[in-house]
Amino acid sequence: MQRALFIGSEIYRGSRYGTRHPLSIERVPAAIDLARALGLLPSALYRTSPRARAAALTAFHTPSYVAALEAAEREGAVSPEIRERHGLGTLSNPIFPEMFRRPATAVGGGLLAAELVMSGQVRAAHNLGGGTHHAFADRASGFCFLNEPVLTILHLLRLGARRVVYVDIDAHHGDGVEYAFHGSEQVRTISVHEDRRWPFTGAVADDGGGAAFNLPVPRGFNDSEFALVLERLILPAVERFEPDVVFLQCGSDALTEDPLSRLALSNNSHFRAVSALFDVAPRLIVSGGGGYNPWTVARCWAGVWGTLSGQELPDQLTEGAARHLAALTWARKGRPSPELLTSLRDAPREGPVRDEIRSAIDSLRQRL
Numbered sequence: 001m002q003r004a005l006f007i008g009s010e011i012y013r014g015s016r017y018g019t020r021h022p023l024s025i026e027r028v029p030a031a032i033d034l035a036r037a038l039g040l041l042p043s044a045l046y047r048t049s050p051r052a053r054a055a056a057l058t059a060f061h062t063p064s065y066v067a068a069l070e071a072a073e074r075e076g077a078v079s080p081e082i083r084e085r086h087g088l089g090t091l092s093n094p095i096f097p098e099m100f101r102r103p104a105t106a107v108g109g110g111l112l113a114a115e116l117v118m119s120g121q122v123r124a125a126h127n128l129g130g131g132t133h134h135a136f137a138d139r140a141s142g143f144c145f146l147n148e149p150v151l152t153i154l155h156l157l158r159l160g161a162r163r164v165v166y167v168d169i170d171a172h173h174g175d176g177v178e179y180a181f182h183g184s185e186q187v188r189t190i191s192v193h194e195d196r197r198w199p200f201t202g203a204v205a206d207d208g209g210g211a212a213f214n215l216p217v218p219r220g221f222n223d224s225e226f227a228l229v230l231e232r233l234i235l236p237a238v239e240r241f242e243p244d245v246v247f248l249q250c251g252s253d254a255l256t257e258d259p260l261s262r263l264a265l266s267n268n269s270h271f272r273a274v275s276a277l278f279d280v281a282p283r284l285i286v287s288g289g290g291g292y293n294p295w296t297v298a299r300c301w302a303g304v305w306g307t308l309s310g311q312e313l314p315d316q317l318t319e320g321a322a323r324h325l326a327a328l329t330w331a332r333k334g335r336p337s338p339e340l341l342t343s344l345r346d347a348p349r350e351g352p353v354r355d356e357i358r359s360a361i362d363s364l365r366q367r368l
Contacts, residue, residue, distance in 0.1 A: 004124040004309040005116060006041055007109040008032050009049040012129055015098045019331065021091075022260060023143055025294040028129050030328055031301035037321040038314060038344070040306045047116075049109035049129065051101060052151070056111065060150045060180060062138045069145060073100035086139050093140035103146040106130045110152030110287070117245060117283040118159040124284040126305050127152075131249045131289030133174040134199065141176065142199060149249060150180040152285065153187055161244040165190065165281075167234060169273055170251025170289040171261035173202030173214065177249075183209030188241045192217060192229055194254070194261050204360050213237050213364050215357075219262040221254065222351035226269040230276060232361050239280055240368050246281035248273065251289025252300040256349060257340075259333065260292050266346035267300040274307045284308070294328045295340040303344050313344055 012028035035041040057066045068086050072078045076097075078089040089095050106129040113125035133149050134142030153164050166181075168174035168191040178201075181187040188211055191202050195216035202214040215229060238246060250270055254263040278284055286308055291297035306313050317325070325341050339347070 001120055002122045004045070004126060005047050005122050006045055006305055007047050007049050007112055007125060007127045009105050009109065009129065011098060011102050011105045015096070015102050017096055017143070018094050021094060022292040024332070025292065025330060027291055027294065027297045028288065030294055030298035031128060031305070033324050034298045034321055035302040035305050037324050038302065038318060040302060040309070040311050045309060047112065049105050049127070050112060051105045052107040052111055057104065057107065057146060057151065059154050060137055060147060065138045069100050073098070088140055092143055093145060099145060103132060103148070106132060106148045107146050107151050110148045110285070111155050113285045114152050114155040114159060117285060118156060118161065124278060124286065124308050126286045126308055128288045128301060131170070131251060131287035133168060133170065133249055133289065134172070134176045136176050136179060142172065144176065147176045147180065149174070149177050149247060149287065153181070153247060156245050157186060162186065163188070163241055163243045164245045164247060165238045165241050165243040166247045166249070167238065167277065168192070168249040169254065169270065170249055171253040171258065171263055172197060172290055173199060174249060175199050175201045178202070178208045178212045181208070181211050184211045187211060188237065188243070189213070190234055190237050191215070192234070194219070194221070194263055197261060204363055207367070213367070215360055215364060217263070217357060218354065221263040221265065222349050223266055223269050224350040225353050225357050226265055227272065228353055228357070229361060230273060233364055234273070235276060235280060236365070236368055238277065243281070245283040245285065246277050248277055248284065248286045249289045250274065250286050250304055251291055252297050253290035253292060255293070255296045255300060257293045257296045258291065260290065264349050266349040267296070267303055268345060268348055270300055271303055271307045271313070274304050278308065293333070294330050295325055295336040298325065298328065299340065299344055315343065315345070317342055317344060
């Protein structure tokens with residue numbers, strides 16, 4: 001069995017949500033190009049993502065919503081009624097040229113990842129364009145037009161998985177996934193996210209009908225605190241559920257430099273999570289997610305892929321990799337700090353473990 005395969009597509013190259021949107025940056029191409037410049041992504045480990053057909057999307061999304069999304073891309077506009085009903089054409093989920101094809105390709109990558117791991121071809125699959133965890137059955141939300149994690153997990157169950165654990169380390173609560181699997185006995189969701197941050201869901205007391213473990217964390221959440229959460233909550237909650245597959249939503253917006261959170265992780269926490277979950281999961285699917293600083297996103301996700309595929313991460317960037325990062329632009333924030341252009345790993349961002357985090361972990365562990 002092959003250890004890991006990377007699933008990507010050229011649909012993400014040049015595709016942006018608009019000049020004033022947080023997703024005015026290219027993220028998947030930046031991470032792919034950096035991984036290739038570092039020698040971490042040879043062609044033998046890369047698979048081109050198919051695009052999911054409309055019929056496959058209705059495993060979770062309503063036919064009327066899928067039709068509205070297709071029409072919005074085709075016509076380049078929506079009526080006020082469609083905007084109100086389906087959340088299309090809003091500031092968060094705007095009209096742009098690939099607004100159906102791009103998320104449908106992300107879903108196609110997730111479906112392919114499910115087939116690869118369930119058939120035994122690979123132990124792990126990395127669908128970097130996925131992780132769009134905010135979309136609901138009938139509505140776009142939070143930059144997400146289709147809920148790739150939900151559709152991928154449903155496909156895993158169709159293919160014979162008995163139990164699946166969904167782990168979400170994005171800075172924002174995975175509300176759409178929790179909603180989809182409320183009360184499920186086959187799917188357990190675990191979300192670690194910033195407290196009092198949009199979408200303002202995922203309180204510790206919210207158990208998703210028994211299926212969810214939610215840990216909202218305070219501002220300044222650091223590597224030491226993440227390590228404790230991983231060892232004391234995430235890994236025990238995964239292992240005791242005895243899943244056939246683990247799905248890790250690996251959003252990078254919990255990193256210090258990200259503009260849409262106030263957390264303080266280094267990318268070492270993400271690499272640690274990938275490595276630990278690979279060790280305990282019979283099969284593992286890793287997706288992207290949030291992340292709105294082009295340099296930190298590219299470095300984090302390239303390192304996530306290197307970790308998942310079992311390759312040694314370099315201490316310093318190669319000349320070609322450094323040139324690639326230096327060529328990235330970000331109109332909203334200007335240029336990066338020098339260390340983001342010379343290394344792949346962040347310096348560790350450790351610190352004290354606060355009592356409120358220990359107490360929340362202890363509260364959740366009572367349900368294990």
